[in-house]
Amino acid sequence: ETGVTQTPRHLVMGMTNKKSLKCEQHLGHNAMYWYKQSAKKPLELMFVYSLEERVENNSVPSRFSPECPNSSHLFLHLHTLQPEDSALYLCASSQDVTHTGELFFGEGSRLTVL
Amino acid sequence: DAKTTQPTSMDCAEGRAANLPCNHSTISGNEYVYWYRQIHSQGPQYIIHGLKNNETNEMASLIITEDRKSSTLILPHATLRDTAVYYCIVRVGGGYNKLIFGAGTRLAVHP
Numbered sequence: 001e002t003g004v005t006q007t008p009r010h011l012v013m014g015m016t017n018k019k020s021l022k023c024e025q026h027l028g029h030n031a032m033y034w035y036k037q038s039a040k041k042p043l044e045l046m047f048v049y050s051l052e053e054r055v056e057n058n059s060v061p062s063r064f065s066p067e068c069p070n071s072s073h074l075f076l077h078l079h080t081l082q083p084e085d086s087a088l089y090l091c092a093s094s095q096d097v098t099h100t101g102e103l104f105f106g107e108g109s110r111l112t113v114l
Numbered sequence: 115d116a117k118t119t120q121p122t123s124m125d126c127a128e129g130r131a132a133n134l135p136c137n138h139s140t141i142s143g144n145e146y147v148y149w150y151r152q153i154h155s156q157g158p159q160y161i162i163h164g165l166k167n168n169e170t171n172e173m174a175s176l177i178i179t180e181d182r183k184s185s186t187l188i189l190p191h192a193t194l195r196d197t198a199v200y201y202c203i204v205r206v207g208g209g210y211n212k213l214i215f216g217a218g219t220r221l222a223v224h225p
Binding site (some may be wrong): 002004033035042043045048055056088090092097098101102103104105106107108110 | 148150155156157158159160163210212213214215216217218
């Protein structure tokens with residue numbers, strides 16, 4: 001139990017569907033992150049949020065739309081995805097965006113796009 | 115951030131020390147060395163980090179060479195549950211805390 005909870009753990013969606021991934025952290029952190037891990041590839045940083053403000057968008061396609069309504073919650077809205085978007089999506093948090101300490105990761109949401 | 119080089123895979127017998135090397139020959143003076151691991155289908159887990167001095171915690175020890183161009187993560191008594199992919203990451207202190215993961219080392223601990 002890392003203090004970072006992701007839901008759903010598994011999601012199957014068609015290319016025309018709209019779905020959302022949710023992340024909640026119970027650690028009082030001010031920074032949150034989305035990472036993507038495709039099969040046999042390293043983790044890729046997607047977005048970085050600091051106190052609800054997006055500070056990094058790592059050239060992610062617009063079909064992925066993040067939302068951070070407060071420092072404890074982070075969403076990733078998905079629409080018109082492609083099969084190659086199937087991956088494990090990981091959320092993480094840290095004390096703040098410049099802190100040199102650790103990132104706490106959730107268990108991930110495994111997405112399959114049909 | 116400096117790049118790191120790690121062996122693709124390693125084996126270790128249960129109960130023995132696992133020594134995982136990492137090369138970061140282009141590291142700058144203000145860059146930290148971090149180690150994370152990822153057990154199959156789970157999120158990465160922080161292990162340890164350091165700047166110049168050797169570090170030890172309840173999970174592992176981190177040995178950084180004097181010139182800081184390489185480091186070794188030591189799991190003193192490996193167990194089967196330590197089987198995972200281990201990532202060595204270098205990042206600048208004070209910048210955005212955005213860890214860039216490489217391919218890591220796949221450690222297999224066998225009985």
